[in-house]
Amino acid sequence: MADISIPIAQARLSNEVVSRARALRGLIFRDRIFRIVTRAAAALVLALLGGVILSLAWGSAPTIRTFGLSFLITEVWNPVTDEYGAFAPICGTLITAFLAMIIAVPIGIGIAIFLTELCPQPLRRPIGIAIELLAGIPSIIYGIWGLFVFAPFLQAYVQPALINASQPIPILSTLFAGPPYGIGMLTAGIILAIMVLPFITSISRDVFETVPSVLKESAYGIGCTTWEVVRSVVLPYTRVGVIGGGMLGLGRALGETMATTFVIGNAHKISASILAPGTTISATIANEFTEAVGDLYTSALITLGLILFVITFFVLVAARLLLMRLDRKAG
Amino acid sequence: MAKYRARRRVDAAAKILCVAATIFGLGWLTLILAALVWNGFGGLSLAVFTQMTPPPGSNGGLLNAIVGSLIITALGLAIGAPIGILAGTYMAEYGRYSRLTFFVRFINDILLSAPSVVVGLFVYQIMVTRMGHFSAVAGGVALAIIVIPVVVRTTEDMLLLVPGSLREAAAALGMPRAAVIRHVAYRAARAGLLTGILLAIARISGETAPLLFTALNNQFFSANLDAPMSSLPAVIFQFALSPYKDWQHLAWTGALLITFAVLAMSIAARVLAARAVNK
Numbered sequence: 001m002a003d004i005s006i007p008i009a010q011a012r013l014s015n016e017v018v019s020r021a022r023a024l025r026g027l028i029f030r031d032r033i034f035r036i037v038t039r040a041a042a043a044l045v046l047a048l049l050g051g052v053i054l055s056l057a058w059g060s061a062p063t064i065r066t067f068g069l070s071f072l073i074t075e076v077w078n079p080v081t082d083e084y085g086a087f088a089p090i091c092g093t094l095i096t097a098f099l100a101m102i103i104a105v106p107i108g109i110g111i112a113i114f115l116t117e118l119c120p121q122p123l124r125r126p127i128g129i130a131i132e133l134l135a136g137i138p139s140i141i142y143g144i145w146g147l148f149v150f151a152p153f154l155q156a157y158v159q160p161a162l163i164n165a166s167q168p169i170p171i172l173s174t175l176f177a178g179p180p181y182g183i184g185m186l187t188a189g190i191i192l193a194i195m196v197l198p199f200i201t202s203i204s205r206d207v208f209e210t211v212p213s214v215l216k217e218s219a220y221g222i223g224c225t226t227w228e229v230v231r232s233v234v235l236p237y238t239r240v241g242v243i244g245g246g247m248l249g250l251g252r253a254l255g256e257t258m259a260t261t262f263v264i265g266n267a268h269k270i271s272a273s274i275l276a277p278g279t280t281i282s283a284t285i286a287n288e289f290t291e292a293v294g295d296l297y298t299s300a301l302i303t304l305g306l307i308l309f310v311i312t313f314f315v316l317v318a319a320r321l322l323l324m325r326l327d328r329k330a331g
Numbered sequence: 332m333a334k335y336r337a338r339r340r341v342d343a344a345a346k347i348l349c350v351a352a353t354i355f356g357l358g359w360l361t362l363i364l365a366a367l368v369w370n371g372f373g374g375l376s377l378a379v380f381t382q383m384t385p386p387p388g389s390n391g392g393l394l395n396a397i398v399g400s401l402i403i404t405a406l407g408l409a410i411g412a413p414i415g416i417l418a419g420t421y422m423a424e425y426g427r428y429s430r431l432t433f434f435v436r437f438i439n440d441i442l443l444s445a446p447s448v449v450v451g452l453f454v455y456q457i458m459v460t461r462m463g464h465f466s467a468v469a470g471g472v473a474l475a476i477i478v479i480p481v482v483v484r485t486t487e488d489m490l491l492l493v494p495g496s497l498r499e500a501a502a503a504l505g506m507p508r509a510a511v512i513r514h515v516a517y518r519a520a521r522a523g524l525l526t527g528i529l530l531a532i533a534r535i536s537g538e539t540a541p542l543l544f545t546a547l548n549n550q551f552f553s554a555n556l557d558a559p560m561s562s563l564p565a566v567i568f569q570f571a572l573s574p575y576k577d578w579q580h581l582a583w584t585g586a587l588l589i590t591f592a593v594l595a596m597s598i599a600a601r602v603l604a605a606r607a608v609n610k
């Protein structure tokens with residue numbers, strides 16, 4: 001009897017070994033598949049960027065063939081005669097983003113200083129969150145608010161005062177010339193400033209918090225005031241990060257679409273006055289793309305998109321490189 | 332002594348300016364929310380949720396826009412969230428120190444702030460021109476492209492917070508890598524992953540520009556994914572810029588709905604994230 005049971009036990013054992021090996025192979029196989037799938041998903045993120053650039057470049061080909069590089073410096077934008085130039089939207093984009101930065105950078109840094117140096121501890125989180133909620137409000141809400149609430153307010157109270165006050169001063173009088181439209185470059189710039197404020201604030205606050213307290217305490221110890229500590233210790237220590245945060249905000253301001261579309265006025269011309277209506281790249285695309293008839297018209301708008309993407313890409317790359325430099329210092 | 336007093340004065344002035352900056356920032360938030368409630372609250376009624384968008388001059392609601400928004404958002408999330416989570420998984424688990432991860436992280440941070448109007452153009456180029464017409468699917472794909480970077484970022488960050496000792500303990504029991512990730516890392520980082528998805532929903536539910544050239548808009552109710560579909564942001568855009576008073580009122584009501592939904596989601600995400608990190 002024993003002679004028979006041994007082979008059976010052996011067979012059972014080898015069966016077990018085989019099925020174990022099979023299960024193990026299955027696990028290895030599944031592990032490998034999962035690894036490949038996750039890797040493919042990561043590669044897809046890279047492909048997305050390449051795809052965006054390639055497809056926009058493809059769509060821009062007719063424009064580039066027709067107008068060449070002069071597209072960049074032509075101010076004409078005439079769908080009737082099929083002549084297009086990107087100069088006015090490019091200028092509009094740069095001017096509104098510049099205005100936004102002039103307003104948002106000092107205020108963003110001010111709020112960050114308040115939050116890290118002055119604010120009582122229990123209020124820090126709620127105020128920080130409230131400022132960050134500004135970033136959560138969708139762009140179109142800024143647009144509708146800007147058009148119906150903010151622009152009429154500027155038109156009735158602020159712009160007439162600006163025009164009158166700057167009348168006698170040579171350069172300012174051209175900068176703030178003309179009838180108060182309400183909508184225009186300045187309005188768009190102010191609204192963009194409100195929109196990028198939370199980005200600048202939160203990055204500045206984060207980098208301010210990386211300043212070693214020993215540095216600050218020793219400055220206080222030799223009798224510095226809060227402002228002197230901020231100016232001579234905190235800001236020099238975090239300069240790179242603050243600039244990076246500003247660039248990140250700039251990237252946002254350049255590409256912002258719906259809010260500017262509502263309040264910029266969509267006029268394809270360049271004015272010396274920042275109270276005048278203008279246009280930006282993104283506003284032009286949003287306003288005209290669905291109504292564009294003809295291949296060249298569509299292509300011109302896609303080329304605008306490509307220009308915008310390239311500009312923001314370089315700004316954002318610069319921002320990230322600056323912030324990475326800071327990370328390396330901190331880590 | 333005079334010099335000391337001057338320094339104190341400069342200090343006080345700087346402090347006052349910082350406080351003023353903070354009040355300035357908080358003031359905008361209050362002003363915008365107040366304007367939304369002021370202009371939009373009066374329009375809130377049952378009809379908003381039960382009736383279609385009206386032609387100018389007659390009564391109606393936002394039903395087709397609300398449903399359209401929900402469908403397109405769900406579509407964008409269904410496409411974008413799995414890709415984002417998988418990519419984030421590779422970056423935090425398999426390829427933590429690989430060169431691919433370094434590049435993906437860098438590019439992903441740029442995509443996070445890339446202009447959304449360009450995403451709309453891209454999807455128009457690859458889908459709408461191919462298919463020959465605008466469609467809800469194209470809108471969903473456009474939103475998915477915005478979802479991906481948000482989810483990738485939070486997934487990677489949250490998986491990196493999971494202690495390595497948990498993974499080692501599971502691996503020591505003989506668990507294969509894929510199982511460790513799915514049963515241990517994902518479970519430990521569940522609240523964090525959910526935060527990323529909530530943030531992504533908050534981000535896309537107000538997105539307008541990418542939908543204008545992909546899902547377009549639709550005056551009527553439609554559940555056809557292959558046809559143009561209405562969405563709240565697109566309706567707000569159209570109605571707010573129209574000269575009709577009743578359309579403008581509806582636009583304000585829609586704006587109120589979107590804003591409070593989005594703010595509620597971002598606050599929820601914040602609470603969830605705080606809990607995920609503290610644990």
